[in-house]
Amino acid sequence: MSILPKDSVTIHLWGNIISSMHNGIIVVNSDNEILLMNESAQKLLQVQDEAWKGRNIKALIPNSRMHEVLQGGESSIGEKMVISGRACMVNRTPLYEEGERVGAMAVIQDISEMDHYRTLLKQMESIIEFSTDGIYVVDREGVTMQVNSAYEEITGFRREELIGRRMKDLMTEGYFDQSVSLLVLEQKRRISIIQRIGGKKDVIVTGNPVFDDQGGLEMIVTSVRDITHLNDLRNELEKAHTFSRIQNNRYTIHSGGTEQSVIFHSPQIKKVYEKVRQVAPYPTSILLNGPSGTGKEVMANLIHDLSERKEKPFIQINCGAIPEQLLESELFGYEAGAFTGASRNGKIGLLELADQGTVMLDEIAELPLALQVKLLRVLQEKQLQRIGGTKPRLLDIRIVAATNQDLRKLIQAGKFREDLFYRLAVVEISIPSLAERQEDIVPLVEHYFAYFCRQYRVDKQMSSETKESLKRYHWPGNVRELRNLVENMIVSVPSTMIEPVHLPLHIQDQTRCDDSHSTLKERVSEFERRLIHEVVEKHNSLRKAAEQLGVDHSTLVKKMQRWEKEKGTG
Structure with a gap:
């Protein structure tokens, strides 16, 4: 019995339908002999012309189970099997005519290509997921479709809070300051911008348009790279260049291994030392006062070294040594083209250079009133704005101010701002003169004597009479005068033993006059x-x-x- 339509028009129609199908179609009769096979099936089984007609299907597909459908009369759906070396999905259905089972039909879908594309898709997803650059994908409506793990790590945003959200809404909520995806949607070209993420991190984003076969915009794929670290490196490089320019200039850059040590036997300096140790770990502003040369710089260094900032810069700025017209640009820096004669690259200021470190403002009383206002703003707001700049820069510095003047009297005279004084003098430490602590004179002399002997590689000694004479001296220049005197004796006295006769005449004269028994x-x-x-x-x-x-x-x-x-x- 024939299972094919008898009407020629119907036969032609079914023939066209079956031939045009992408899946392979095979029809067998009740004897399992092939009656019909479309081009897709012929291509899969690699048969030509009509050599297949009337052949048993097992001759072409040895593992065929079409006979089971013919015998049992039950369909078999979605069975995976290998045909001619290719992975296929096979559906088998029995055919009936007037209630009699007359054959069966098999629909064969080649899924090897699907597996290939599925594998490629999985590989592409893995590549995107494990890219070190962040990937952000939106559709033609600006709705987030996909983000990868790198994007989550760079931005701190979770994909769950982004996918399905419109870029305009995310911008409104402060996720981004601007959207490259929206710019690409508008201009339909590749665009790169610097983006601020969450108001904290700088990233460079490049939006790439993806077009369909008809030239319509289908999606935007954006790559995101964190440049915060690069900006930090650039800032550090700028700082390093600035350090090299100002080294050995009118500023002091802290570096270990100097003779700057705290040497004392007196109870007065012991009290100062203990107070320094107590307050140094805190970021509190400190005001050091005392006569010139008493060692305020040494104490400022000690404060820095005992703090958590010890690995960061320590910059000493002498407010009285820099011309007033240059002081503002030196302290605060300036942007490119801020004024006539300004460097075309701009300049980082000393305060900014000391970020996360300590600044010693020596001779703070010499700071002009106009700059006192700007310094007060830095201390209050913890940010700085360069001359000619529009954006404030966050600044984390610890201020140690020093003076040999009475700031309270200067406040009364209108020469120093009272509000700045209280900002600087959160902790006030007074350092007594050397004449008030005679117990420290000989230890300091011995310390500097040993230091300069090592530095100049000489072997000299100092007699006890010389030390006694130095102890009786009044030291109007304090520790600075003592240090300079010791260095002078080391290099200028040819004798290996320094005697009282080698001391400067003004010291000999004073010590003699002080001796009432002479x-x-x-x-x-x-x-x-x-x-x-x-x-x-x-x-x-x-x-x-x-x-x-x-x-x-x-x-x-x-x-x-x-x-x-x-x-x-x-």
């Missing part, structure tokens, strides 16, 4: 001793020294022997 004979003797020492140091022999002094050689020898003996018994 007689005229003793003073004449001291002058004679100093004169003879100076002449002996200039000559290689005592005989030549005696000739210059106009005394007998034996007389000179006796005098020096007597002085040496007095020194040994003294």
Whole structure:
């Protein structure tokens, strides 16, 4: 019995339908012999012409189970099997005519290509997901379709809060300051912009339009790269260049290994030291006051080294050493073209250079009133604006101010702002003069003496009489004067033993005047001793020294022997 339509028009119609189908179609009769096979099935089974007609289907498909459908009369749907080496999905259905089972039809779908595309899709999804750049995809309506893990990590936004949301709404809610996707939707071309994410992080985003076969915009794929780190590196490089320019200039850049040490035996400085240790770990502003040369810079260094900022910059700025017309640009920096003569690249200011570190503002009383206002704003708002700039920059600095003047009197005279004073003097530390702490004089002398001997690679000593003379001196220049004096003696006195006669005359004169037991004979003797020492140091022999002094050689020898003996018994 034939299972094909008998009407020629119907046969032609069914033939066209079956031939045009993408899936393979095979029809067998009740004897499992092939009656019909469309082009897709012929291509799959690699048969030509009509050599297939009347053949048993198992001859072409050995693992065919069409006979089971013919015998049992039940359809088989969605069975996976391999046909001619290709993965296929097969549906089998029995055919009836007038209630009699006359054959069966198989619909074969080649799924090997689908698996291939599915694998490619999975690979593409993996590539997108594991890209180090953030990927953000929106459709032609500006609705978020997909974001990858890198985007989540860069921005801190979760895909669940973005997918399905319109870019305009996300901008309104503050997720982005601007949207490259909306710009691409409008201009239909590739666009790159700098985007601010959540008001915290800078990213560079590039939107790429994707067009369909008809040239219509289908979606926008945006790549996102975090440039915050690059900006940080650029800022650090700018700081490094600025450091190199100002090193050894009128500013002091903190670096370890100097002779700047806190040396003391006196209870006064012990009290100062303990207070410094107590307040240093906190970011509080500190005002150091005391006479010039007492060691305010040393204490400021100590404050920095005892704080959490010790690995960050320490910059000392002498407010009285910079011309007033330059001070503002030096402190606050300026943008490119801010004024005539400005660098075309702009300039980072010293305060900005010290970000996250410590700034010592020495001689703070010399700061002009106009700049006092700007400094107060920096301390209050913790941000700075360069000259000619429009955007404030966040700034985290700790201020240690220092002065040898009475700021309270300057406030009364209208020369210093009271509000700035209270901002600077959250903690006020007074450093006494060296004359008020005589216990520190000899330890400081010994410290600097040893330091300069090491630095200049000389081997010298200082007599106890010299130390005693230095202890009795009033030190109007304080520790700075002491340090300079010790260095002077190390380099200018040829003798290996520094004696009182080697001290500057004004020190000898003062220490003699301070000694109420000193007689005229003793003073004449001291002058004679100093004169003879100076002449002996200039000559290689005592005989030549005696000739210059106009005394007998034996007389000179006796005098020096007597002085040496007095020194040994003294």
